[in-house]
Amino acid sequence: MNTISVVAACLTTLSFVPQALQVIKTKDTNGISLGMYSMFVIGVLLWTIHGININDYALIGANGITFLLASIILTYKLKYK
Amino acid sequence: MNTISVVAACLTTLSFVPQALQVIKTKDTNGISLGMYSMFVIGVLLWTIHGININDYALIGANGITFLLASIILTYKLKYK
Numbered sequence: 001m002n003t004i005s006v007v008a009a010c011l012t013t014l015s016f017v018p019q020a021l022q023v024i025k026t027k028d029t030n031g032i033s034l035g036m037y038s039m040f041v042i043g044v045l046l047w048t049i050h051g052i053n054i055n056d057y058a059l060i061g062a063n064g065i066t067f068l069l070a071s072i073i074l075t076y077k078l079k080y081k
Numbered sequence: 082m083n084t085i086s087v088v089a090a091c092l093t094t095l096s097f098v099p100q101a102l103q104v105i106k107t108k109d110t111n112g113i114s115l116g117m118y119s120m121f122v123i124g125v126l127l128w129t130i131h132g133i134n135i136n137d138y139a140l141i142g143a144n145g146i147t148f149l150l151a152s153i154i155l156t157y158k159l160k161y162k
Contacts, residue, residue, distance in 0.1 A: 004131045011124030018116030031112035035099030043092030050085045 009062045016069035023076040034081065037074040044070060090143045097150035104157040115162065118155040125151060 023029055044067045051059030104110055125148045132140030 002131070004127050004134070008124050008127035008131055011120045011127065015117045015120035015124060018120070019114035022114045022117075023112065026112070028112040031104065031107070031109040033100035033103045036096045036103075039092045039096035039099070043089050043096060046085050046089035046092065050083070050089055053085070 009058065013062045013066050013069075016066055016073070020069045020072045023073055023080075027076065027080045029073075029077045029080050032073065032077050034074075034077055037070060037077055041067065041070045041074050090139065094143045094147050094150075097147055097154065101150045101153045104154055104161075108157065108161045110154075110158040110161050113154065113158050115155075115158055118151060118158055122148065122151045122155050 023032070044063045047063035048060055048067055051057070051063060104113070125144045128144035129141055129148055132138070132144060
């Protein structure tokens with residue numbers, strides 16, 4: 001992990017915070033794609049499992065947090081579609 | 082790269098296809114967070130640069146494609162907000 005990859009990991013992981021806060025606040029999920037979040041949640045879960053398998057804590061941390069945030073967005077999309 | 086990481090990379094990268102198609106088709110970007118896509122586009126661009134620096138073609142390919150797809154979504158968000 002060098003500086004670029006740490007900044008990249010923080011940005012891609014934390015970018016889901018404003019999206020999660022927006023759907024929680026507005027409950028407006030019309031523009032959000034169910035297909036995207038269905039695929040994305042499974043994808044980051046698999047990344048987290050891969051991180052556990054190879055004992056890579058950066059991979060586990062970044063993808064674990066992204067999984068939680070994307071799951072919130074997916075839950076709101078399913079609830080308020 | 083093992084099977085889990087390949088499937089994970091395909092899912093997280095290709096998940097942006099249905100979201101990009103949806104914004105192109107509907108131009109409805111109300112539910113989409115500008116903050117998310119601003120951070121995410123810069124983040125995947127940095128991942129792509131990191132991939133170029135360490136000569137990792139999987140990293141370059143997955144993040145390069147994600148960068149293009151997320152840029153389309155960000156462009157529509159800025160144009161039709």
